[in-house]
Amino acid sequence: MSFDLVRVTAQLVTGEITWSLHYEPSCDSTQDLAREAASGGAAPGWTVTTDLQNRGRGRHGRSWTAPVGKALLFSTVLQPPVDVVPLLPLLAAVTVAGGVELSTGAAPELKWPNDVLLNGKKLAGILLERPPGSSLILGVGLNANQSATELPEGATSLAVELGHPVEREALMAAILNDLGNAYERADREGVDWILPGWRSRTAMLGKPVTFRRDGVLVRGLAEDVGADGALLVRTADGTRLSIVAGDVELVRPD
Ligand code: BTN
Numbered sequence: 001m002s003f004d005l006v007r008v009t010a011q012l013v014t015g016e017i018t019w020s021l022h023y024e025p026s027c028d029s030t031q032d033l034a035r036e037a038a039s040g041g042a043a044p045g046w047t048v049t050t051d052l053q054n055r056g057r058g059r060h061g062r063s064w065t066a067p068v069g070k071a072l073l074f075s076t077v078l079q080p081p082v083d084v085v086p087l088l089p090l091l092a093a094v095t096v097a098g099g100v101e102l103s104t105g106a107a108p109e110l111k112w113p114n115d116v117l118l119n120g121k122k123l124a125g126i127l128l129e130r131p132p133g134s135s136l137i138l139g140v141g142l143n144a145n146q147s148a149t150e151l152p153e154g155a156t157s158l159a160v161e162l163g164h165p166v167e168r169e170a171l172m173a174a175i176l177n178d179l180g181n182a183y184e185r186a187d188r189e190g191v192d193w194i195l196p197g198w199r200s201r202t203a204m205l206g207k208p209v210t211f212r213r214d215g216v217l218v219r220g221l222a223e224d225v226g227a228d229g230a231l232l233v234r235t236a237d238g239t240r241l242s243i244v245a246g247d248v249e250l251v252r253p254d
Contacts, residue, residue, distance in 0.1 A: 011173035034075035099175030113245035121156035
């Protein structure tokens with residue numbers, strides 16, 4: 001069934017972010033559409049969703065594919081307060097997980113910097129891009145109704161885990177509402193609640209991690225996340241490394 005924007009609008013709460021929703025039946029990438037909109041002056045809250053991407057992209061230059069009409073795919077233009085910007089990768093993951101939980105009852109886990117897992121498999125990916133100008137583009141790909149055979153290795157969908165299809169429109173509204181609430185909270189209270197929110201949803205702290213830095217595999221223990229959103233890793237020789245998202249590729253939480 002094709003995506004029904006009206007159902008999203010009906011469930012959206014307007015707060016600090018005024019949402020402006022758009023739908024394209026198919027496109028190369030919603031990231032490109034949002035980037036074009038931002039460069040044409042679109043205000044924060046401009047959001048586009050689609051049923052099919054022909055050139056969907058993920059982090060680290062990977063592609064992101066999903067069969068038509070099964071996944072929730074959207075990109076939104078944001079201009080977060082400056083103190084939120086470094087924490088946005090973590091905050092975005094917290095809001096996607098929060099939206100999923102509110103909408104379906106499933107409680108996802110987070111993997112630094114912004115993977116959303118369910119039962120140890122990847123449920124959603126988040127891509128943050130910073131085109132020229134003051135806007136950031138937040139892209140979300142959430143596996144909603146794919147069957148097990150329609151998913152890449154290591155991934156899962158809500159339909160697979162819950163045993164029934166889910167409504168993509170309700171998921172999108174829940175995620176956007178959570179994002180709006182997060183903006184308001186950051187305005188009211190500052191950003192100190194973001195890291196505890198992320199920590200409460202991750203299982204990777206205290207566990208071994210392997211990541212690739214400049215082509216070299218490095219192993220260590222994930223100790224914490226820093227105030228700047230970096231992953232703090234203790235290596236075998238006792239060195240504490242501060243891993244910044246984008247600089248390294250986390251190969252696996254072992
Ligand atoms: C990742 O690698 O985990 C991030 C994947 C992000 C995919 C989403 S789907 C909607 C938006 N459009 C894209 O081309 N990518 C993002």
